[in-house]
Amino acid sequence: MKSLKDAYMDALLSLAGTRPDLFFLDAGVGAACGNRFGREYPERCMNVSAAEQNMVLTAAGMALAGRCVYAGAYSSFLVGRAYEQIRSSVALPKLSVHFASFHAGLTAGEEGATRQMLEDISLTRNFPGMAIFMPSDYTSARALLCKAADLEGPSYTRLGRSERPLIYAPGDSSFRVGGGRILREGDQITLCACGIMVKEALKAAEVLDQQDISAEVIDCYCLSPFPARLVLASLQRTGCCATAEEHFLPGGLFEIVAGLAAREYPVPVQPVGVKSGFGQSGSTEDLREYYGLTAAQIVSAAVLAWTMRRR
Amino acid sequence: MDAVLLEELANRAMNVRRDVVSMIGVARSGYVASSLSAADVLVWLYGAVLSIRPEEPLWEGRDRFVFDKASASPALYAVLAERGFFGRDALWGYRRMGSTLQAFADSRRTPGVDASCGSLGMGPGVSFGLAAALRDMEPAARVFCFVGENELSEGAVWEVVTDENARRLGNLTLIVDRNGLRVSGAGESPDPLEGRFKAFSWAVARADGHDMRALDAALASLPSDRARVLIAATTGGKGIPSLERNPSANFLLDRQTTDDLLKELEGGGR
Missing domain, CATH: 3.40.50.970 (Thiamin diphosphate (ThDP)-binding fold, Pyr/PP domains)
Known part of the structure; x- marks a missing residue:
């Protein structure tokens, strides 16, 4: 830590x-x-x-x-x-x-x-x-x-x-402006996450794997310029997407990915983010549960996007 | 300041005033009274104070001039053209699309502009950063920041004035165009503005902003061991009697008004 x-x-x-x-x-x-x-x-x-x-x-x-x-x-x-x-x-x-x-x-x-x-x-x-x-x-x-x-x-x-917790090995420096990183490969749903939600997305991918849904997890660490080609290539493989961010939904990762999909390759995109207004005092863990920033919420969003995909 | 230079600068100031009215007349919008109150201070700075090279606007050893009194941009442009930073023809493109001369001075478009303005009251903070970064240069570059009264209403200005790092910068000088158009107390004696700066240990001097000899003496009187303020007492619309009487009537000029103002300037401007 x-x-x-x-x-x-x-x-x-x-x-x-x-x-x-x-x-x-x-x-x-x-x-x-x-x-x-x-x-x-x-x-x-x-x-x-x-x-x-x-x-x-x-x-x-x-x-x-x-x-x-x-x-x-x-x-x-x-x-x-x-x-x-x-x-x-x-x-x-x-x-x-x-x-x-x-x-x-x-x-x-x-x-x-x-x-x-x-x-x-x-x-x-x-x-x-x-x-x-x-x-x-x-x-x-x-x-x-x-x-x-x-x-x-x-x-x-x-x-x-x-x-x-560390996501990357100490000393790893292969991050770039306009980049993202595929942390886990999968071909049935793309999970785009950033910040603290990357760890949650990795946990969600484990759960989805047990349900025979193979999830690809992308750490979208650079939100502008956005790693559009990396994410787009993944959407083309999987055909559906869930996003996860510690941010209000307007203007954040969800809207970036949904806009990209709408312009280039329309697929269902379901968000996990803060939807119920401003925060309040509390421990980070309690707040994350209350505002729905958890691996369980990512699993739900992913399953919803997966059922909405075109077959 | 010798008499020859004084005469030369007075001539330049007259030319600048003429250009200001013409530019705003051609553009059909702009702040005449604000530009005219600033004209003499700007001519004096560019003619007798700032160490600059018009043929090499980005010369590293130059004094930096942060122009924050955005509404007086036409006066700055006229002075820069007069000093040869760009051709006078550019003046007639003021406020037009694609022009090097935007409504408010833009460092990325106009040669000789060290920092952009337009958003009021940002100049003093930018000047603080410039002065702190340039303090250790050889020879030490000085930073001058020009503000009007509107700018002094912005809170960000006072974050700088009260900052203990800023007040130690002897290479930082704030020049206030005190034309009494906005801030109450401009006519009071002593000027309450002086006390506000003094309370935070800035060195303060005051001069008639249309008397270049007095401006020179006031600047020379300021110590260089801390941040300094020169309050230039000015008159809005200076040089055009009808504007001096009613300086707020000055944004949109039609051709007839422009001609009338130019005639008035020629008749009573000196």
Whole structure:
């Protein structure tokens, strides 16, 4: 079990040595400045405290001066409060600013509804030219955060709060912008998942296997640009799909996959995501049960899509 | 500032005012009064303050100028054309589709524009980042940010002013076009705006924004060990008496109004 906050700090530490142009900003999260990174590179990081608009604008200014900037903040306040700063000062001029979004989704748990950002992908995906990552574990998060440094435009990486099991072997770095990964091959249904739901999709595939439905599981860690060809090829093999995301249904993975299918290869697509409004305080496990973000829900959605497929 | 330069800059300012009214007249929309209150400060900055190379707009050692008073973009464009960043012909394409001169200055389209504007009050934050990143350069590049009163209503500006890292940046100067069109208290003495900056340890100076010698002296009086603010007291519509009296009537210009304003400018602008 490892946290994605550690992946962020470790990615920064591994980048700092080779990239003297990198700079790290922190809006009171303590993800870079207050820990080991800040002690080793005090001149390369700055904490502007809880002033997200200021952090985004400062990052834009530094990028205009030729720096590659990483900026970390709590998801709601970064994407919500500073949305227009991201839009006008970073996305529009396509600056190399890489946002790390903490406490997003139900993993914010006891912190409650204001912190449980469930619409961040919907909002950030609309920015032309911004890469959007939702990694499932420490290994992929660290690798994607390192890849971001080579991008010519901005990126947004959703990092949740809780510790997570490893999906990928430590050191695996074969993740790319616009990529996804087939974690389990199957030919009767495609399960597209991202973030914490990847682990659930793998569990669901085991259950489906016992019912003689062979499921292919794809980790859609890059939501923009979306790995369309990889997913499309799978839909053409299986003829039906279920999606699973820790996000509201509008604007998230479900709509990406359903839109892709509608345009290119119409097949039934059934969603698992947060459907019943804003969250509330509680343990992440309780919230996931209550809001239906479980392997059992993925099995139900998969069976429904499977029965709807054309034969 | 010597008398020859002063005379030269006064001539440039007159040309800039003429271009501003003509551009907005041709485009049929734009903010005349706001552009005219800013004209002298911009001519002074580009003529006597900023270290820049118009033939090499992205020269690394240049001072950065973050223009945040979006409504005065025509004045910036006229000054940039006057300094040779691009040909004057471009001015007549202002606000037209495909133009290098958008309604509000866009760094990706217009040579000489270091940061885009249009969304009010983002310039000071961007300037903070620029100044922090450029502080250690040799020679240290300075960052100047130009804001109007509308911009100062935005909360994001005050996140910068209160930031303890920002206030230590001696290479960061905020210039306020204080024309009294929006913010209450502009006519009060002492100006409450000065106290707001001083309360957060910024160095503050004040000058008549249409007197370049006074602007020069005020800038020179500011210490360089912390972030600085120069409040330029200006008049909306400066140079055109009817606009000075009623600066809010200035967005849409028909041909007759444009001609009338130009005549007034020639008659009483100096």
